[in-house]
Amino acid sequence: MYKKALLTTVTEFEVINVENHKIMEEEKRKKNWNNVNCPVRTVLDRIGDKWSILILLILGDTEKMRFNQLNKEIEDISQKMLTVTLRSLEADGLVNRIIFPEVPPRVEYNITELGKSLLPHIKALSEWAKNNLETIQESREKYVS
Amino acid sequence: MYKKALLTTVTEFEVINVENHKIMEEEKRKKNWNNVNCPVRTVLDRIGDKWSILILLILGDTEKMRFNQLNKEIEDISQKMLTVTLRSLEADGLVNRIIFPEVPPRVEYNITELGKSLLPHIKALSEWAKNNLETIQESREKYVS
DNA sequence: TATTGTTACTAACTAATAGTAAGCGAATAT
DNA sequence: ATATTCGCTTACTATTAGTTAGTAACAATA
Structure with a gap:
């Protein structure tokens, strides 16, 4: 036990208090990042798939x-x-799905207000990607093993 | 053929030109979104996995x-x-990995300047997620089938 | 001396997810 | 009669995520 060796000069009581405090702090921190309480993850687990962002960018550029x-x-x-992907975006309220009861069927998709409010952030990310693409690719090439 | 039906009043020549133009336009657009030429995807395919963003957020909050x-x-x-995930972030040059040749081993991770430059955008996205979490969850509950 | 504990991993596996290829329905066009 | 249209499903395979067990190399304890 490495911890105990570092604490040999303090009393048993103090050791317990320090340990308790550490545990409580750790619990507090944990709650910020676990699946249930972290809003980032609740949203990004859906948005952060292979296609969602791309579709939002395209629908953001065209009316429908x-x-x-x-x-x-x-x-x-x-x-x-x-x-x-479109169904999941629809479920999250980021795109609208409009069905025209025709034959052959016609279904139109457009971005919602909520989706539009997300767009600038995605676009900023996209801009960053564009600007730093070269650096990242160089880094990837350099990286071995 | 639905298209041809709409074009019955124009000459064969015009039809071909229109078709050619459409094809060329389509080719141009395609290049913007396919895997090779789209910077968003090149970066987001890596960043947009289950853990990368979360790790960047945490490393952005602590020095190491x-x-x-x-x-x-x-x-x-x-x-x-x-x-x-850490190795992939390291390969992209977003985090540093520092190995201390000790026993038991010690490896420290910290965010790079490149990683720091990405952080604000991730945080903005995170803020959006926090602000719109309720709306999204309501939408998800309402969505059936 | 033997045992247990420490850290940052890998290897070998299984579960979950992404992606492919084929088909469907109901009408229109040939 | 047959082929084509569109927006999907269904049943399948491939890829990726995640689990469990183990590793080296020593330190501390019994």
Whole structure:
């Protein structure tokens, strides 16, 4: 026990108090980052997938878009993943899904006000990515093992 | 063919030109979003995983942190995922990894200048998440099927 | 001396998620 | 009759995340 060795000059009572305090502090900190209480994670676990941000950026640039338009815009997304991502964005209230009961079916998607309020932050991130892309890629190349 | 039906009043020549133009436009747009040319994706594909942002936020709050400290801070991360994520952040040049050749081993992590420059954007996103958490959760509850 | 504890990991595995390929329905066009 | 359209599902495979157990190299304790 490394801790005990460092505490040999203080009384047993003090040791207990110090330990209690440490435990309480640790508990307090933990609550900030665990899955239930951390708002960042509750949102980013959804937004931070492979496609959500990309779709929000595209829908932010156009008033509305149909399913197949989006599918063509994002070259390498599968229909399934597009469906799944759009539904999750709809569930979170970030995009609207408007169904026209026609044949062949028509479904239009557009960004909501909530989605629009998120956009600037995503765009800032996107700008940062653009500006620092080279540095990051150099770093990746240098990094071995 | 729905498209052709809409173009029955124009000549064959015009149809071809219109089609060509559309194809060229589409090609141009595509290049903005595919995996190779889109900086957002190159960076977000790495940052946007389950743990990276969380680790950056924590390392942004403290000058330096040891491996096990981080492991305790993030209640539900496994050692493997912590290792993997830290290494990927290191490769991208967002965190520093300092090894002290001691027994038991000591490895300290801290955020780099590049990482610090990304932090404000992540924090802004985090703030947005905090402010809109309730709205999103309500929306999720309402959403059925 | 033997045992246990410490740290920052890896290796080998399983669970969860992402992605692929095919098909569907209901109408229109050939 | 057959092919095509659109926005999906369904059933499958591939990739990634996460779990559990173990490692080295010593320190402290019994």
